[in-house]
Amino acid sequence: MNDNLLKESQVKENRRNFLKGGLVLGGLALLQPEKAISSPKTQGINEDFKILTGPYLQTNFGNSISILWITSKDSSSWVEYGESAELLDKKAYGKSGLGLKPTDRLNCVKLEHLKPGRTYYYKILSKEIKDFQPYKLTYGETVSSGIESFLNTDTSKEEVSFVMLNDIHDRPKSIAHLLDLDKGNPRDFVFFNGDIFDHQTDEQQIIKNMLQPCVDYFAKKTPFLYVRGNHETRGKFARDFPAYFDQVGNTSFTLGPVRFVILDTGEDKEDAHPVYAGIVDFDQYRIEQAAWLENEINRKEFKNAAFRVVLMHIPPRYSGDAHGAVHCTELFEPIMNRGKVDLVLSGHTHQYKVNPPVKGLNNYPIIIGGGPKEGFRTLTKIKANKKQIQVSMLDDSGKEVASHVCLKK
Template sequence: MKESLLKEKRRAFLKGGFALGGLALLSPEKALSSSLKIQDKEFRIITGPYLQTNFGNSMSVLWITSKNSSSWVEYGISPDKLDQKAFGKSSLGFKPADRLNCIKLENLKPGTTYYYKIVSKEIKDFQPYKLTYGETVSGSTESFLNPDAAKKEVSFVMLNDLHDRPKSIPHLLNLDKDNKHDFVFFNGDIFDYQADEQQIIDHMLQPCVDNFAKNTPFVYVRGNHETRGQFAREFPAYFDHVGYTAFSLGPVRFVILDSGEDKVDAHPVYAGIVDFDKYREEQAKWLEDEIKRKEFKNAAFRIVMMHIPPRYSGDWHGPTHCTSLFEPIMNRGKVDLVLSGHTHQYKIHEPAKDLNNYAIVIGGGPQEGTRTLTKIKANHKQILLSMLDDSGKEVGAYSISKK
């Protein structure tokens, strides 16, 4: 597709413009309720639990309550004996006492199934010398498998560019419902922009909880649309991690890059309150160190996950900045595969001589007929990738053999 046509398609998708500070304008009937309305008189678990992890023999359990609470997780290796208890991370000597709960279960045994239950005790009144508790609520007993980091094969699926279409989550996942995966990967732009808490719950968290996230963790990289809107700065609090990182699982070293916005920082819609250029430069320095790590160099395969692809997404500032910063480093590091979204045009790009020495796979979306589910399996000999459209038809396949 020609660059000019691609730009026109993206402009058409973003039709409606932006308000000062990057707040997208929508008609009143599409506007989401204020996050303040989510609080009610009844103390309850609003959503959760949902799991996230970096696969370092730990698992983060997250959930949201309607009021501030003291919360913990009871867990163990038998559903009838949850004999261990974990609390949220203390800060300056204080345990968390909030609505947003993220509790990390650590020092887990590799290849072991754990059973767990979330518990929250309402904080009714908080005086200087007297704290009054209210009702205690708990979830049902759930389970997850803590994978062995040295396992021989890793399997996961990728969804991207859903743009506030929560029904796409179960629809796409059901295309591969008979297979088990180590994790589900969301590659950005799950939302149009960040409006409030209710949007995050209704359009992502609750569909994940209903379909897989109580038992299978998800990995998430922010897209450029998640950087927009009045709630964008609160957005990371609903996840265990938002930003760049790396982890190893089985034969693969995974690297997550946060590609940020696609426009220049000085664009009027951002009103001078963003600095994505510096943020990407910070990641490039980190990536230079990452490709020197033994975990990276000794991995059978190296997969980079980033929303904006380092090529094939037009000549806007964000994509070209990603290319100039990351492509040389990824080439030197002998990256095997980059998984991206952003363009809304699914495509498998093979390595290009004297440009990118790695394959770039771009998932589609968000409209019916253009949505995709990308399935990836990797062992010590090869990576196998299959891309399905939303009818279940395979629209792309690719394999990478160990060199």
């Protein structure tokens, strides 16, 4: 127990120093006046109609994939796709609500009932809505992407491979830099484990500091998954932020031999902290996720998986004594122990570390990625088959700084 207390003290001191170095301004920004910006609904009103960013792919697997993109103005949008680049013979639209197709700038079209292990070709199209009267809609020009492709992953595959990035903190160049460390290797997905931003300011920040770097590097062909960190809960745009993604909260899915469980750990500050001015309820949010997790560990998909991997920004231990971190330990650790979780992947502390299982505490290894500054950034590579999970963590020079193997029990 003395070693564990020492680790907790070191983590607490490291995060305190980091916050003193400037990130505390992200929280205090909530109290400061900000420059006026155009609303997303009006910002492109005098501009040419165009695709601002995209397409970018997200998925929970299960023979479906979501294709997302953002246009400068409201539009009628769709995806044309097929199994040949010469024959895009299918068309899909965004989800209708009460019989109404979407006519927005934020486009998300989900392709369903795809064939496992097949390559699909697609392009996105948007037709500008110039005027929307009760009985007359006037269209403008149509814009489209080039033809792109993706492999619909076979969920019964023997081996799974992905990489994890975490705690980028509004440093968009880090995305390509870190992914270059594993360039050329096949990945089923890229996972962003929170705090990709310092706080949420506006749409341009989301596009410039995450979406466009992902589109430029991989996201047209390879899907990413994303869970919020505590910094994504901060700022005036935090409530708009989820609309730019198909999934940023808790979810679960099976891919190959692994049951993946994603938890949204919320904020590490207490709900009553002055910077939130009484407008958050993360304690209840985590309690609801704990109930969901309890149901998840009793599902046959979870129990029958060769391995069970949990991905969460704030680790369930070894992240100091801030309220949110302690609450995560109290709520999630006992459930994950009962569920016989094999591995937890986290971020948040800005110090990479492999924490081995400790009987009676975390009965599973907790692997924590690095921080945002040069020399502390990490790329975590994970490969799993029915016999083992191999984890290799690289620093931003490409040197392996941590590794771990989980064997089938």
